Amino acid sequence: MPLRLATLAAVLMLAGSAYAADKIKVGFVSTLSGPGAGLGVDIRDGFNLALKQQGGKLGDLPAEIIIADDQQNPDVAKQIADKFLKKDKVDFMTGIVFSNIMLAAGPAVFENKTFYISANAGPSQYAGEQCNPYFFNVAWQNDNLHEAVGKYVQDKGFKNVVIVTPNYPGGKDAVAGFKRYYKGKVAEEIYTKLGQLDYAAELAQVRSYKPDALFFFLPGGMGINFVKQFVAAGLSRDTQLFAPGFSADEDVIKAVGAPMMGIFNSSHWAHDMDNAENKRFVAEFQKEYGRLPSLYASQGYDAALMMDAAVRDVKGKVEDKAALQKALEAKRFKSVRGDFKFNTNHYPVQNYYLRVVGKDAQGRITNKTMGTIFTNHADAYVGYCKMK
Amino acid sequence: MTQLILEQALNGLQFGLMLFLLAAGLTLVFGIMDCINLAHGSLYMVGAYFVAAAAQAADSFWIGLAVGVAGAAVLGLLLEVALFRRLYRRDHLSQVLATFALILIANEAVRAIWGPAAIMLNPPEALAGPVAFPLFGEEFFYPAYRLVIIAVGLAVATLLYLLVAKSRVGMWVRAGAANREMTEALGVNVRALFTAVFVFGAALCALAGGLLGPLLAVQVGMGESVLILAFVVIIIGGIGSIRGALVGSLIVGTVDTLGRALLPTLLRATLPADAAATLGSALASILIYLLMAGILFFKPQGLFPARA
Numbered sequence: 001m002p003l004r005l006a007t008l009a010a011v012l013m014l015a016g017s018a019y020a021a022d023k024i025k026v027g028f029v030s031t032l033s034g035p036g037a038g039l040g041v042d043i044r045d046g047f048n049l050a051l052k053q054q055g056g057k058l059g060d061l062p063a064e065i066i067i068a069d070d071q072q073n074p075d076v077a078k079q080i081a082d083k084f085l086k087k088d089k090v091d092f093m094t095g096i097v098f099s100n101i102m103l104a105a106g107p108a109v110f111e112n113k114t115f116y117i118s119a120n121a122g123p124s125q126y127a128g129e130q131c132n133p134y135f136f137n138v139a140w141q142n143d144n145l146h147e148a149v150g151k152y153v154q155d156k157g158f159k160n161v162v163i164v165t166p167n168y169p170g171g172k173d174a175v176a177g178f179k180r181y182y183k184g185k186v187a188e189e190i191y192t193k194l195g196q197l198d199y200a201a202e203l204a205q206v207r208s209y210k211p212d213a214l215f216f217f218l219p220g221g222m223g224i225n226f227v228k229q230f231v232a233a234g235l236s237r238d239t240q241l242f243a244p245g246f247s248a249d250e251d252v253i254k255a256v257g258a259p260m261m262g263i264f265n266s267s268h269w270a271h272d273m274d275n276a277e278n279k280r281f282v283a284e285f286q287k288e289y290g291r292l293p294s295l296y297a298s299q300g301y302d303a304a305l306m307m308d309a310a311v312r313d314v315k316g317k318v319e320d321k322a323a324l325q326k327a328l329e330a331k332r333f334k335s336v337r338g339d340f341k342f343n344t345n346h347y348p349v350q351n352y353y354l355r356v357v358g359k360d361a362q363g364r365i366t367n368k369t370m371g372t373i374f375t376n377h378a379d380a381y382v383g384y385c386k387m388k
Numbered sequence: 389m390t391q392l393i394l395e396q397a398l399n400g401l402q403f404g405l406m407l408f409l410l411a412a413g414l415t416l417v418f419g420i421m422d423c424i425n426l427a428h429g430s431l432y433m434v435g436a437y438f439v440a441a442a443a444q445a446a447d448s449f450w451i452g453l454a455v456g457v458a459g460a461a462v463l464g465l466l467l468e469v470a471l472f473r474r475l476y477r478r479d480h481l482s483q484v485l486a487t488f489a490l491i492l493i494a495n496e497a498v499r500a501i502w503g504p505a506a507i508m509l510n511p512p513e514a515l516a517g518p519v520a521f522p523l524f525g526e527e528f529f530y531p532a533y534r535l536v537i538i539a540v541g542l543a544v545a546t547l548l549y550l551l552v553a554k555s556r557v558g559m560w561v562r563a564g565a566a567n568r569e570m571t572e573a574l575g576v577n578v579r580a581l582f583t584a585v586f587v588f589g590a591a592l593c594a595l596a597g598g599l600l601g602p603l604l605a606v607q608v609g610m611g612e613s614v615l616i617l618a619f620v621v622i623i624i625g626g627i628g629s630i631r632g633a634l635v636g637s638l639i640v641g642t643v644d645t646l647g648r649a650l651l652p653t654l655l656r657a658t659l660p661a662d663a664a665a666t667l668g669s670a671l672a673s674i675l676i677y678l679l680m681a682g683i684l685f686f687k688p689q690g691l692f693p694a695r696a
Contacts, residue, residue: 033504035605041505069504167665175662191652191665197604200402200534201649204395207529221605224508229603232511234518234529255508259516 021091021318024058024311025066027084029077029105030095032069035195035221038251039097039296040069043119045289046300047094050308053284058304059311066090072097072195074104081105085112091318092117094303097219097296099123099142099170100194110134113321115328119303120296122347124173128381131345136328138306138335139299140268141347141379142170143177145244148266148352148373149215150181153242158213159184162206164199164226165217167191174217174244180380187211192218197225203233215242223247224255231259240264245367248357249294253365260357261365268350269298269337270369278336292366302335309333345385349378390524396649397642402534404641405541409596410614411621411633412548413589419628419694420564421476421582424483427467427490428593428618429611435460435594437498440507440606449512449602457594464590468583476582495608506607537599544592545634552630561585565628565694617644620676624683626690635691640676647672 028047030040044067057063066088070077077096084090085108093109094117096102102121109116110132118137126132127141153161163178163186165171175189187209190202206214214235218226223243230236236259245267253260271282271292281301285293293301306328313327314320329342340350352374355367414428438459443452471490475483510516511533518529552558560581563571572578597606604610621640625632652661652668659667683691 033499034607034609035506037505167662167669172662189661191662193669198403200399200531201396201645204392204399205649205653207395208389208392221506221508225603225605228510228516229531232516232518232531232533234520234531257510 021061021316023062023064024092024307024316024318025064025088025090026058026307027081027088027090027093028065028067028095029070029080029084029093030067031072031097031101032067034072035197035224036072036097036219039120039220039246040095042251042294042296043095043097043300043303046285046293046297046302047119047304048300049281049285049288049297050301050304052288054304054308058308059313059316061311061316067095070096070101070105072101074101077101077105078108081108085109085114090114092307094119094307095300096121098168098194099173100168102126103169106132106135115321115324117303117306117328119299121170123169124176124379124381125169127345127347127379128384129386131385131387133325133346133387136306136342136346137348138302139295139348140350141381142173143180143381144268144352144374144377144379145246145266146174146177146215146217147181147377147380148354149242149244149264150178151373152264152266152354153178153213153215154182154184158240160187160209160211161185161213161215162187162209162211163189163215163217164202164206165189165191166194166196166222168194170219171217177380178215182215192222194222196222199226199229203229203235206239207233207235211239213240213242217244217247219246220251223252227252227256227259227263245269245295245355248355249296249367250292251294251296253357253367254291257365261359263357264370265355265357265367266352266373267295267355267367268340268348268352269295270353270355270367272367272369273336273338275336275338277334278338281336292364298336302333302337305333305335306331343378343382345379345382345387347379347382349376351375352377391526391528394523394528395530396645398530398534398538399649400642400645401638402538402541402641403645404638405538405545406596406600407614407617407621407641408541408545408634408637409592410618411625411637412630413586413592414618415622415625415628415630415633416561416565416585417589418622420561420568420585421472422568423472423476424480424487425472426484426487426615427494428589429615430491430494431460431464431590431593431611432597432614433498433606433608433611434463434494434597435590436597436601436606436610437502437507438463438594439598440509440601441502443509443598449509453595453598456598457591460594460597461587461591464587465583467590468586472586473579473582491612494611499608504608506605507601508605509601511602533602537603540595540599544595548630549634557581557584562694617676620680622690624680624690626687626693628694629690629692632690632692632694639679643675643679644672647675651675 068080099121122137122141248265309332310327354370439456442455515533621636625636655664
């Protein structure tokens with residue numbers, strides 16, 4: 001028994017001894033096919049752009065990015081995560097779009113003590129009781145953008161709201177967030193299948209409630225179809241649409257076009273934000289990919305910057321997990337959204353803005369920032385997080 | 389309330405008619421040639437991609453639809469001559485294996501050519517809005533594009549009925565479905581008839597795929613889920629019967645739409661919204677299969693068996 005303990009101690013010491021890696025491996029798993037693909041593609045492109053600007057390096061070390069498609073399927077994502085962790089032995093993971101996939105893949109990543117930098121999915125579970133030292137969200141907690149819309153709808157005095165959202169963890173976070181700040185009447189919460197594309201039955205139901213406002217959270221292809229069908233059903237005459245930034249960003253605007261105009265939405269970032277980092281990001285993204293970046297792209301970009309700064313901070317010694325965690329928490333990079341800091345649950349404390357879709361000076365249909373809804377806003381679950 | 393019921397009924401009709409376009413081809417191929425074609429859904433997918441590609445190239449949805457449907461018909465012809473002709477006389481297991489392989493090939497080919505992201509088609513500009521008309525003193529709204537789909541579906545159903553029930557070719561088709569050997573013995577060129585039916589089925593698939601493109605999304609794997617429903621339709625309606633396919637499609641379309649719309653609302657009386665939605669949509673999808681089981685219990689051959 002003493003011998004075994006000694007061996008164990010030796011092994012632990014070996015594992016604990018920090019040495020500088022010769023390269024940084026990042027496992028990037030995201031939704032790159034199907035109707036949700038636009039989101040994953042934007043995160044990937046934003047991430048790659050940041051990497052390119054750093055000369056293909058993260059913290060002055062050559063970076064290797066392994067990209068895989070989860071097909072919006074939790075089981076596929078789990079298999080990919082296993083491969084990343086066991087075979088490729090990645091230093092960081094990132095990329096997952098949907099919260100149900102994040103919750104499926106997360107446990108294996110944390111078990112393996114690999115840092116996951118979420119560039120999108122921010123489930124309430126990982127902000128509260130299941131918070132984890134190895135999970136960071138560089139974007140937001142799921143509820144936040146919905147809270148911002150709820151506040152705005154409440155302030156504007158709307159009285160009869162219908163909520164449409166997919167029936168999955170992210171959708172439930174959306175309803176919880178919206179209702180945390182909207183105190184008026186909710187005529188109905190309509191939960192649809194995740195990935196549903198035909199909303200004829202739901203829209204008929206919406207019409208029967210005669211709402212003055214409709215709040216919908218349908219990312220990717222779901223939102224594209226929903227807005228088109230909403231306008232086609234003639235509902236836009238009496239009902240004002242509100243959405244979190246996810247459902248009213250460049251991917252949806254490009255696909256839907258003019259019917260998007262006048263939709264109010266919330267975001268922690270906008271392409272017209274006035275800071276040097278953002279101007280460079282937006283200009284170079286357009287040059288590289290020929291389209292305006294979405295909030296997803298800004299999140300992917302920030303995720304890469306965050307890894308870069310942390311690796312530089314620990315001088316490449318990514319095996320020293322405690323030091324790396326401190327470096328990540330310190331947040332030494334300049335985000336394209338302006339300044340923010342991490343809360344004790346590794347989720348951002350930041351501002352949230354109101355945007356509206358309209359025509360800009362060049363005649364493009366795009367988002368315009370209208371004002372600030374929340375200043376230095378934290379999520380509602382941080383109190384349940386026992387992490388020190 | 390009238391608006392809600394009428395709107396849901398039209399939605400059910402629209403969904404049912406699109407199912408009919410798929411089921412019509414499937415039931416003829418299955419009924420007449422005794423060939424299980426699992427790749428029927430792939431023809432629907434490839435047809436939709438053809439329509440999407442042609443519509444984007446021509447910048448006109450209608451030209452795209454015509455070109456796409458013609459393209460799918462040509463593809464159907466090539467498939468029939470190269471592959472299906474060899475499968476008719478084999479057993480069902482070989483047919484299932486071969487056509488399942490076709491599904492995999494079609495999915496990967498589409499992914500290789502058009503990429504993994506879904507194509508979001510837009511309906512023609514003029515049909516993007518709603519149509520309004522007075523009804524019982526209220527104004528009734530319905531999307532113009534869905535009305536057009538219903539009209540096209542009804543027109544194709546009428547055409548098919550006239551073709552199968554009134555024309556000479558239709559008589560051969562019905563005869564072939566009822567008794568293939570006897571029809572051959574009477575001197576009908578069954579091989580050419582088979583080819584024609586298969587090509588026609590492929591064109592109907594592409595028509596459904598193209599029309600549904602702007603309402604759904606043109607994407608890899610879109611054929612598989614709808615194929616299962618199409619099989620349910622032809623089993624309910626009776627294999628080989630066009631009339632059965634029409635009635636079956638309308639039943640399945642209506643039951644599915646109403647189930648999806650009404651069950652969560654009914655369950656909402658006793659359950660919270662998210663639980664009602666989970667249970668409701670699960671029950672709604674079970675409903676179709678319960679219906680199928682019920683119909684098969686009383687009518688094992690389906691509602692309108694072709695081989696009476």
